[in-house]
Amino acid sequence: LIHHIERKKYNNTTILAKLIYSWYTMRYYFAVSLLLLLQQQDQYLTNAFTPSSHQKVCLNNNNNNEASLCGRRTTAISSLSPVNNEQEDLNNNKNNVFCDRRDVLRWSSAATVAAVSSSGLLSPLTANAVSTSKDGNLPDLPPEAVRSYLQYRISLQISADYYLWELQELMENPSDWGDVGQLFRVNNNKGQGQPSRIERDYVNPMRILSLSMLPDTADALRDSQFKFERAMGKITKATAGIQRDLPVEIDPKAVPDAKKGWEEGRVALNSYFTTLNEVTGLNELRAIPPPGPNQTQTYGRSKRKYFDLAKKTKLCQNRGGPILSNTWGQLMVTGYLQDSCGIPDMDGYFYQ
Numbered sequence: 549l550i551h552h553i554e555r556k557k558y559n560n561t562t563i564l565a566k567l568i569y570s571w572y573t574m575r576y577y578f579a580v581s582l583l584l585l586l587q588q589q590d591q592y593l594t595n596a597f598t599p600s601s602h603q604k605v606c607l608n609n610n611n612n613n614e615a616s617l618c619g620r621r622t623t624a625i626s627s628l629s630p631v632n633n634e635q636e637d638l639n640n641n642k643n644n645v646f647c648d649r650r651d652v653l654r655w656s657s658a659a660t661v662a663a664v665s666s667s668g669l670l671s672p673l674t675a676n677a678v679s680t681s682k683d684g685n686l687p688d689l690p691p692e693a694v695r696s697y698l699q700y701r702i703s704l705q706i707s708a709d710y711y712l713w714e715l716q717e718l719m720e721n722p723s724d725w726g727d728v729g730q731l732f733r734v735n736n737n738k739g740q741g742q743p744s745r746i747e748r749d750y751v752n753p754m755r756i757l758s759l760s761m762l763p764d765t766a767d768a769l770r771d772s773q774f775k776f777e778r779a780m781g782k783i784t785k786a787t788a789g790i791q792r793d794l795p796v797e798i799d800p801k802a803v804p805d806a807k808k809g810w811e812e813g814r815v816a817l818n819s820y821f822t823t824l825n826e827v828t829g830l831n832e833l834r835a836i837p838p839p840g841p842n843q844t845q846t847y848g849r850s851k852r853k854y855f856d857l858a859k860k861t862k863l864c865q866n867r868g869g870p871i872l873s874n875t876w877g878q879l880m881v882t883g884y885l886q887d888s889c890g891i892p893d894m895d896g897y898f899y900q
Contacts, residue, residue: 678895678899679830679832680698681694681695681698683830684828684829684830685827685828685829685830686828686829686830689761689762689827689828690760690761690762692760693757693760693761693762695760696756696757696760697757697824697828700753700756700757701824701832701833701898702894702895702897702898703749703753704750704753704754704821704833705832705833705834705898706749706854706857706897707749707750707753708817708821708833708834708836709849709854710749710854710858711813711814711817711836712836712843712844712847713844713851713854713855715728715731715810716810716839719783719803719806719807719810720803720807722787722790722798722802722803723792724792725787725790725791725806726790726791726792728783728787728806729784729787729788729791730745731744731745731746732744732745732746732780732783732784734747746780750776750780750817751773751776751777754769754772754773754776754820755773757769757824758770758773761827765823765827768823769820769823769824771819772816772817772819772820772823773816773820775812775815775816775819776813776816776817776820778812779809779810779811779812779813779816780809780813781809782805782806782808782809782812783806783809783810783813785805786801786802786803786805786806786809787802787806790802811838811839814836814838817835817836818835818836821833821834821835822835832898832899834847834848834849848900849900850900853892853897853900856892857891857892857897860889860890860891860892861891863889863890864889864890864891867889
């Protein structure tokens with residue numbers, strides 16, 4: 549074709565038609581080759597994992613004390629001479645009577661699992677620890693409500709952990725109220741309109757869940773959501789304009805008002821969790837206990853695990869997220885077969 553083009557034998561229309569024809573011809577042969585390759589691979593996998601007719605069940609003892617190992621019957625050694633033994637082994641090898649090594653591994657694995665299961669080492673809690681859409685009252689809820697609950701339950705519980713172990717301490721010290729202001733600040737950088745952390749981690753999930761529920765449940769959830777938003781408004785008003793490096797006179801009522809707003813938010817969040825636990829029938833979300841010396845113990849969740857999760861999440865964000873951090877982890881950390889982000893299993897963190 550190139551030769552005829554150089555000799556100007558073909559016009560532009562003919563050249564274009566031949567190029568298109570060549571392109572579709574190449575695609576056709578490529579598709580046929582790929583199909584044949586997939587068929588060969590499928591045939592190989594079928595032959596590899598399908599036991600042949602001679603691969604029988606091993607260790608099959610019958611009433612005549614004759615042992616059968618993968619189809620090969622062994623008789624008494626005394627009745628056979630060495631020549632007969634060698635001849636029998638040659639015949640067995642020729643007829644492929646020996647059992648496949650994969651079968652031995654498969655039987656040994658099955659025996660190990662059966663032994664561990666019978667010994668009680670596999671607890672039923674490990675198999676049924678994570679609730680699904682078929683547990684509790686979830687089958688009776690609308691599909692969108694089930695999907696929203698399973699999606700946001702972990703993030704809501706992590707937000708409750710933050711509310712208890714970080715935000716509560718920020719209410720105590722006015723010098724840290726600059727960090728509190730960051731929680732309510734909306735990022736309008738370049739018109740993107742990123743929501744504040746309170747909006748992203750609390751209000752938005754609460755709103756999505758309430759909109760997906762049945763009317764009666766939605767009203768109760770929405771009422772708790774509005775109470776929580778009003779409480780956050782009190783915290784914003786009490787802490788506004790107060791920062792560590794900005795010398796301003798602090799109103800004596802500022803700290804009590806901030807603590808009051810936190811307490812009202814705690815009650816509203818607990819009311820929201822209680823409604824969700826009742827409607828789902830799972831009782832998975834932990835309510836925040838009131839302030840006191842045994843608050844963490846009453847809460848029943850690990851403070852150490854929360855701060856470890858927060859630290860690793862921040863490190864992962866600094867590395868650009870799970871995808872980029874995985875690339876950096878392979879470049880910087882060698883010899884370790886672990887997630888470079890280091891974020892623990894979220895289901896394991898949720899079920900404490």
